Amino acid sequence: MPDTQTDIQAVRTTILSWLQSRLDEEAMEWIKSTSDKLIDGAEDWVFYSSFSAVPRHTGKENLSLSTKEKAKAKELRTGWSPSHWSIDDLGRTLLTLSIAEEQKDVFFEKLEKTFISSDIGEGIALYQSLPLLPHPNDLTDRAAEGLRTNITSIFNAVAHRNPYPADYLDDDAWNQMVLKALFVETPLYPIQNIDSRANKKLAEMLVDYAHERWAADRDVSPELWRSVGPFADEKIVKNDLKKVLQNSSKLHQQAALLALSDSPVESAKQLVVQHSSKLDQMRQNNIDWDYIGKQFEQDSL
Amino acid sequence: MAEENMMFIDPHIHMISRTTDDYEAMRQAGIVAVIEPAFWLGQPRTNAGAMLDYFSTIVGWERFRAEQFGIVHYCTIGLNAKEANNEELAEKTMDLLPRYASKEGVVAIGEIGYDDMTDLEEKYFHQQLELAKKMDMLVLIHTPHRNKKQGTIRSMDLCEEHGLDPSKVIVDHNNEETVEDVLDRGYWTAFTIYPGTKMGNERMVDIVKKYGTERIFIDSAADWGRSDPLGVPKTAQLMLQRGISKEDVKKVCYQNALDAYKQSGAMKEEDWLDRPKIDQSQTYGGNSVLRGGLEPFIEKEEPSEDDIIIE
Numbered sequence: 001m002p003d004t005q006t007d008i009q010a011v012r013t014t015i016l017s018w019l020q021s022r023l024d025e026e027a028m029e030w031i032k033s034t035s036d037k038l039i040d041g042a043e044d045w046v047f048y049s050s051f052s053a054v055p056r057h058t059g060k061e062n063l064s065l066s067t068k069e070k071a072k073a074k075e076l077r078t079g080w081s082p083s084h085w086s087i088d089d090l091g092r093t094l095l096t097l098s099i100a101e102e103q104k105d106v107f108f109e110k111l112e113k114t115f116i117s118s119d120i121g122e123g124i125a126l127y128q129s130l131p132l133l134p135h136p137n138d139l140t141d142r143a144a145e146g147l148r149t150n151i152t153s154i155f156n157a158v159a160h161r162n163p164y165p166a167d168y169l170d171d172d173a174w175n176q177m178v179l180k181a182l183f184v185e186t187p188l189y190p191i192q193n194i195d196s197r198a199n200k201k202l203a204e205m206l207v208d209y210a211h212e213r214w215a216a217d218r219d220v221s222p223e224l225w226r227s228v229g230p231f232a233d234e235k236i237v238k239n240d241l242k243k244v245l246q247n248s249s250k251l252h253q254q255a256a257l258l259a260l261s262d263s264p265v266e267s268a269k270q271l272v273v274q275h276s277s278k279l280d281q282m283r284q285n286n287i288d289w290d291y292i293g294k295q296f297e298q299d300s301l
Numbered sequence: 302m303a304e305e306n307m308m309f310i311d312p313h314i315h316m317i318s319r320t321t322d323d324y325e326a327m328r329q330a331g332i333v334a335v336i337e338p339a340f341w342l343g344q345p346r347t348n349a350g351a352m353l354d355y356f357s358t359i360v361g362w363e364r365f366r367a368e369q370f371g372i373v374h375y376c377t378i379g380l381n382a383k384e385a386n387n388e389e390l391a392e393k394t395m396d397l398l399p400r401y402a403s404k405e406g407v408v409a410i411g412e413i414g415y416d417d418m419t420d421l422e423e424k425y426f427h428q429q430l431e432l433a434k435k436m437d438m439l440v441l442i443h444t445p446h447r448n449k450k451q452g453t454i455r456s457m458d459l460c461e462e463h464g465l466d467p468s469k470v471i472v473d474h475n476n477e478e479t480v481e482d483v484l485d486r487g488y489w490t491a492f493t494i495y496p497g498t499k500m501g502n503e504r505m506v507d508i509v510k511k512y513g514t515e516r517i518f519i520d521s522a523a524d525w526g527r528s529d530p531l532g533v534p535k536t537a538q539l540m541l542q543r544g545i546s547k548e549d550v551k552k553v554c555y556q557n558a559l560d561a562y563k564q565s566g567a568m569k570e571e572d573w574l575d576r577p578k579i580d581q582s583q584t585y586g587g588n589s590v591l592r593g594g595l596e597p598f599i600e601k602e603e604p605s606e607d608d609i610i611i612e
């Protein structure tokens with residue numbers, strides 16, 4: 001497992017400076033003094049109650065981080081990408097990090113209690129903060145639990161724009177996450193490191209899923225083929241990708257071409273040569289997997 | 302119902318035991334917001350896990366369900382007197398309270414108070430008043446069915462013992478016997494229009510005529526028993542018919558409850574004046590209020606100014 005333990009103190013300092021430029025004096029004073037109290041070891045109820053109360057003080061505006069702030073986030077934790085967070089998410093993360101240096105079992109007991117009784121907004125904040133928390137190797141069951149929910153916004157808090165799954169989930173949990181994203185019709189492109197975590201077993205699961213959908217006369221997302229491409233054998237090329245290439249939708253055809261160009265087998269290479277001008281055109285227009293994902297998402301709205 | 306375009310708040314109703322038909326009828330009758338005080342469920346819970354799930358429901362699914370019918374839902378969090386008599390359950394529930402009491406839409410610690418006036422009831426009443434004091438929260442007091450007058454006075458004594466400001470405490474289920482004491486001591490004085498037991502609405506008309514409208518408001522406390530979720534709008538109509546002014550009806554059926562509970566910081570008029578449009582195609586955890594292929598109702602029109610004006 002990678003060593004991506006964050007410097008909690010440094011993250012807290014950064015979060016405070018981001019809040020400083022966004023909150024009025026009263027709200028800033030509340031969050032700062034609450035955080036200090038928690039660092040000094042306040043009674044348990046102070047954490048639970050202030051964690052819930054954050055939006056009453058901070059509001060719920062989107063963060064809209066500046067380019068410099070985004071770069072700072074990545075510097076503090078590889079892959080940390082909070083630009084879609086709201087200000088209360090940030091405030092809640094600050095308070096969670098303010099108890100994060102407590103003894104491991106004490107911290108985990110409070111964290112788990114907060115997860116169990118969380119409402120949707122609190123759940124989103126907690127799952128988004130996973131990559132910043134201490135003892136990340138011990139949080140995999142919690143992350144998997146978040147992926148089991150049927151609440152899409154909670155699922156997305158784990159799966160989307162979050163480096164935790166790629167860094168810590170094993171292949172089985174990872175594969176379930178990708179397949180479930182397709183089931184709950186949430187896009188794949190915001191999943192970090194989706195290409196580097198592709199694996200043969202996942203490719204087989206995805207192909208089986210596509211067959212199930214086709215048998216029921218249902219469409220499949222063109223994004224499905226993203227994790228299939230590198231493991232597309234002769235059979236998958238012949239039975240599946242060729243079929244997608246003939247789909248009446250341009251987006252599906254483009255997805256098939258991208259998947260074929262990732263495949264190591266001979267038949268795929270031949271198809272790529274046959275469609276080389278189309279592929280060139282796609283490259284010129286920056287049509288890549290992220291484009292396909294975004295376009296499909298937009299078309300489905 | 303009462304008068305066209307009047308808005309009502311039902312500040313005490315147990316929607317968890319009501320149907321979607323009730324929500325529709327309430328909306329139709331002008332109810333824009335409800336408060337669901339945490340209470341027992343008609344049969345005692347046997348463990349604190351049941352309490353955790355119940356609290357999660359009233360801050361979660363029930364809020365969503367109300368929103369699907371255009372009603373804004375708030376709640377209060379507390380251990381009720383009946384269940385305080387199960388000491389093991391009570392101890393564990395006390396641990397849960399701080400985890401729920403500051404969540405979005407939670408307006409008070411409540412409903413708490415006495416049932417049998419046992420030592421255990423008193424112990425957890427004390428502990429919850431102390432919690433409200435240190436969390437700087439409002440308190441909703443349930444006054445007992447039996448020995449009501451003494452129970453009400455003792456409840457207020459306890460609040461004062463803990464240094465709570467009467468303007469931050471709502472004493473509910475009052476009647477002709479308790480109203481004077483509660484008003485005189487500066488508490489919000491709530492009345493429950495509940496058929497056959499607590500208060501009938503003709504009696505309520507007389508109380509408003511006698512005591513005026515300052516710090517007085519009404520609710521239905523409708524629950525799993527034979528009760529009426531339209532208690533507030535029906536009483537408003539009766540008040541108007543019996544000569545109480547529209548302005549006074551507005552105070553008792555809307556404004557006073559809002560003034561009392563907006564002190565929590567968790568409830569404000571904008572919540573329903575600017576509420577999101579009803580969209581029944583939405584789900585909560587994948588669960589919808591619709592069944593059997595029903596067409597989702599999706600509200601389109603902008604609410605007109607007439608919807609928000611109470612003359």
